[in-house]
Amino acid sequence: MTDDAPETTDETADLDESVVQFLRDVDAAHDDYDRGYTDADATLAVVMNHVETLREVHEANE
Numbered sequence: 001m002t003d004d005a006p007e008t009t010d011e012t013a014d015l016d017e018s019v020v021q022f023l024r025d026v027d028a029a030h031d032d033y034d035r036g037y038t039d040a041d042a043t044l045a046v047v048m049n050h051v052e053t054l055r056e057v058h059e060a061n062e
Contacts, residue, residue, distance in 0.1 A: 011061040018057040025050045 026047055033043040 015061050022050050022054045
């Protein structure tokens with residue numbers, strides 16, 4: 001029997017953790033927008049900031 005799951009390394013663990021945090025942060029930004037706490041431009045700016053952070057972690061792991 002073979003194990004087809006990819007080996008987990010510190011780098012992939014860091015990326016996985018960053019993705020989970022990214023999703024939480026984007027969900028929080030969306031919730032704030034839905035509740036009327038922020039406008040669309042501010043929400044998009046927050047989301048893009050999180051995208052850039054995730055991109056940096058990804059590039060550091062390449």
